[in-house]
Amino acid sequence: MIQEDALVLDQKQISDKYFKLTLKSQFISNNSKPGQFVNVKVSPSITPLLRRPISIHKINKENNSFDLLYEIVGAGTEILSKRKVGEKISVLGPLGNGFTIKNTPALLVAGGMGVAPLYFLAEEMKKASIDAVILIGGKRSDSINCEEDFKKLGFNVFVTTEDGSKGEKGLIINLLRNHLNRQAIYACGPKAMLKEISKMAAHKKIGCQVSMESYMACGIGSCKGCAVKTKSGYQMACKDGPVFNAEEIIW
Amino acid sequence: MIQEDALVLDQKQISDKYFKLTLKSQFISNNSKPGQFVNVKVSPSITPLLRRPISIHKINKENNSFDLLYEIVGAGTEILSKRKVGEKISVLGPLGNGFTIKNTPALLVAGGMGVAPLYFLAEEMKKASIDAVILIGGKRSDSINCEEDFKKLGFNVFVTTEDGSKGEKGLIINLLRNHLNRQAIYACGPKAMLKEISKMAAHKKIGCQVSMESYMACGIGSCKGCAVKTKSGYQMACKDGPVFNAEEIIW
Amino acid sequence: MVKIAGIEMKNPVMAASGTFGNEYSKLIDINKLGAVISKSVTLKPKAGNPPPRICETPAGMLNSIGLQNEGLDAFIKTTIPMFSLFEVPLIVNVAGETIEEYVHICKQLSKHSTVKGLELNISCPNVKKGCITFGIDPKATEKLVKAVRKSTKLPLIVKLTPNVTDITQIAKAAVKGGADVLSLINTVLGMAIDIKTKKPKLANITGGLSGPAIKPIAIRMVYQTAQAVKVPIIGVGGITTVEDAVEFFYAGASAIQVGTGSFIDAQAIIKIIEGLKRYQI
Amino acid sequence: MVKIAGIEMKNPVMAASGTFGNEYSKLIDINKLGAVISKSVTLKPKAGNPPPRICETPAGMLNSIGLQNEGLDAFIKTTIPMFSLFEVPLIVNVAGETIEEYVHICKQLSKHSTVKGLELNISCPNVKKGCITFGIDPKATEKLVKAVRKSTKLPLIVKLTPNVTDITQIAKAAVKGGADVLSLINTVLGMAIDIKTKKPKLANITGGLSGPAIKPIAIRMVYQTAQAVKVPIIGVGGITTVEDAVEFFYAGASAIQVGTGSFIDAQAIIKIIEGLKRYQI
């Protein structure tokens, strides 16, 4: 892990609220695994005070950089979206445990911004010749990201939106029912979704890893701020997680 | 007075620490007099929290704008210097009483950034065909601003620097001794300088107006934060000033 | 229309004492406010503390104005008539050094129909005598409020200081004394030092902290007080946006005041009033 | 080299309790610090409060960790040996529910030469029993410190809470009880409400405010305490830069601690140590 002022190589607005940021870092681009994240100081100002955790979305080995895919949800991400090419942003990472890649047919389930770490995961699966199917769910068509990117990797992608404006209409859970023949689930998204998925996975006895969100301060395990309730007590999302075995979580 | 989000028309770095900012405002450009100021919210963030008082330096009637000339001395002015053309900056003004222009040969004395309001004053004197001599003092040559601008108005300008890197070497007070034949002094600069000038003016019975600096919160007379000690009690720099008759001040 | 302590207001948003004068009428329509609380008035005119009186801190500011004001007589002669030209309820904030002073001022003010309510400042940290010495001691609070209560029929708001171990004790004492409403918080005692001069940034050494920095403290105290007493609470401390205001209502406040927020944005108080219409408070 | 409470330190800059663990050794050279104060240790392991435990506020943050820690036995078995590998003095922060607990923990810790000093936490606002109940009452403070003082020869730092009417009373009581050094301030009790859910942002409802927002409060309390007692003071609260640190020294502190500052910039503490060399403190 490293804390460094990373150069902004690119900042692209993907749609209304979604941005992709490319940051230069030899260390992070060489030492990260899918499911890990960086803790980002969106501006040098003391407001917003705390770093914001953002998943590593993609590694660009060719220029020692990595991408973050993020959604504007509040002041911090808003300020981040205004940072420009050539500026430097302080990042701390790579942090957390990341996904454990199993050598079995995989099902990747993304709710909204949950695609961010799962794309990195899919790339690694592709490299390891693991077959994967990707489910992406969101509120509206414009909250569905990366569909084409996953397809370019050669994976099957299924989309569902709550208002039916893209893919099937409904919740991702419904989509999931058709794919319970897979042997490992990797999920990232809102807590309610993860809970449903893990219930279903437990029922079908499919191994399931979930990436849990939590407010963070230090990002490295020192402050005990990002507790997640598990069967072995409170675990730290930033260090013991953010990826947990679904059956470990007390929802 | 008005509070408005004024469009940045221009932002020029004049030298290492000095900037000139041009803001569009029909109201302020039409209703200001020399010695008045605007209270500037340098960024929409809550840090820095308070507005910063900056003198109106020049009115550009041709495009309904006005100029601010400022020096980076801390976080607020630093952030202001990073604001870009096309952005909007919240300004409150014009504030304060401004100078009372006397129809007699004038001596304008500027210490450092004190030239900012005095240039506006000189322009008005030029229009009113009042003869003026301008003294500018500073630490080093690069803290001397607007020398050429005053000359362009057709006025005599004398410069002094503490290290002698421009004009005469020494304090502005020494320069002042040669110009005590003038009948009205208008001064702006550090408090120690204003005190010396006002002593000298009192001694020679020359009317002397000084523009006083003070920390400000509201800028309009409501908070009682910007008190200046005068013979008639505490006066508010933002409303009763910033220009005071020198003999009124209790130094 | 809302009714706070029996005072009819267009909305539950007021300008906080010491932060808002008629100067703001050049920038906003004062008549749109729920009420204006005037700067603390004392028996005799008060010069206030020497400058510098204010400085900035992270997301906040310190002030040590020291209750500079024209004194009761001038207030009655000039400020009350001036405010009678507005259609907004005037609540007069009162500060004193002794119980007798508070009682006397309140009695005099009660004779003027422009005055719609009184707010007792027992919480100013910037004066040497009286004021906060009442606000940090439950017994003194109760005694003072009781005495004032007897001397006026006007709605009585008591403004509490956060510089205490247990705000609920002071709150209960004020209510026992007869307060109709409590307002909180006044400023938090703080200090800043200029590291270039090695001297305190305020001539008075310490000052009162206000602005967004203190909002979590104010929210906590409003919440605690709302659990402890039955009278309405006016929340104040760090409000600059409608979201801040809403947070206070959810914490248990029935109305709010904007102080430092007006310095940053003169229109803040109007924006809050407009913004509140979107919420069912 | 400086000596604080008889503890030799390379410099007067320490990592504050609860904000710094050995994880930081991956980011900075911990041996450069003046000292590390470990997270409060309690007699039995403590699970801590339910999440969410932290949230951001203007220029600050709230936490309600609730002293999650492994408990005394595990601390002695794992954390002490781990810290013995570093060359930085370890000061152990101790929290208890009763005087007996404090005494017991301190006695046990005193047997370990890696432990160079003790910091009594009588100021945590996030647990239901003990701790802050000592820190808000001068008599309880004195009694507790006296009991602990008798049980150990280690340098004894007592960490005070800002949530009191008069910090100097508590400070004097701690000194009377036998404190070698006082550290202040712990967090300021605060609260925040999520206006979307209308619920407190922390599951524990209230939490402790830290970070730049509280610096003016900490500076004031350090200043007041420095006037009131003769023992050295360790200043803590809102320090993120060397300028902040210097401000505390001018306020009367002999050393400082960095807490929240490390979250924002893991290198802050090193930058402060380097930066202080430019000042004659």
Ligand SMILES: Cc1cc2nc3c(=O)[nH]c(=O)nc-3n(C[C@H](O)[C@H](O)[C@H](O)COP(=O)(O)OP(=O)(O)OC[C@H]3O[C@@H](n4cnc5c(N)ncnc54)[C@H](O)[C@@H]3O)c2cc1C
């Ligand atoms: C391990 C991890 C990885 C993440 N990866 C990504 C990513 O790749 N892309 C992305 O867009 N977002 C990601 N997030 C979420 C991201 O951290 C938050 O959206 C961000 O911190 C919001 O900051 P803000 O200042 O814009 O919003 P705020 O104003 O702080 O909050 C706005 C809203 O978002 C919610 N929120 C804010 N922070 C968090 C958080 N840490 N956990 C849960 N809810 C929060 C709040 O409840 C609030 O309703 C990740 C979070 C974690 C813990």
Ligand SMILES: Cc1cc2nc3c(=O)[nH]c(=O)nc-3n(C[C@H](O)[C@H](O)[C@H](O)COP(=O)(O)OP(=O)(O)OC[C@H]3O[C@@H](n4cnc5c(N)ncnc54)[C@H](O)[C@@H]3O)c2cc1C
């Ligand atoms: C009526 C008036 C007109 C002014 N006109 C101009 C102008 O035209 N151009 C210009 O460059 N500056 C002007 N100033 C000064 C300007 O307001 C300050 O330089 C500015 O507020 C500093 O903000 P900051 O955040 O950069 O510095 P800070 O970090 O706030 O302070 C940096 C240093 O500047 C000093 N300082 C800051 N604010 C003030 C203040 N209001 N009064 C006195 N000292 C202060 C502090 O003591 C500190 O040492 C004027 C001030 C007043 C009161």
Ligand SMILES: Cc1cc2nc3c(=O)[nH]c(=O)nc-3n(C[C@H](O)[C@H](O)[C@H](O)COP(=O)(O)O)c2cc1C
């Ligand atoms: C410059 C200034 C002057 C104040 N004067 C008074 C006063 O005279 N009487 C009073 O009761 N409160 C006074 N206050 C306190 C405010 O009314 C308010 O309680 C406090 O500032 C917290 O609110 P805020 O954060 O919105 O400013 C003053 C505050 C400031 C900043």
Ligand SMILES: Cc1cc2nc3c(=O)[nH]c(=O)nc-3n(C[C@H](O)[C@H](O)[C@H](O)COP(=O)(O)O)c2cc1C
């Ligand atoms: C997440 C967190 C956990 C803390 N845990 C403890 C603790 O266990 N014991 C203690 O005495 N203080 C604890 N504190 C208080 C800090 O040590 C420090 O006194 C306080 O945060 C103020 O300093 P700061 O503004 O630099 O953070 C904690 C603070 C934070 C932010």
Ligand code: FES
């Ligand atoms: S964020 Fe500090 S322990 Fe996880």
Ligand code: FES
């Ligand atoms: S700045 Fe408020 S009265 Fe002058």
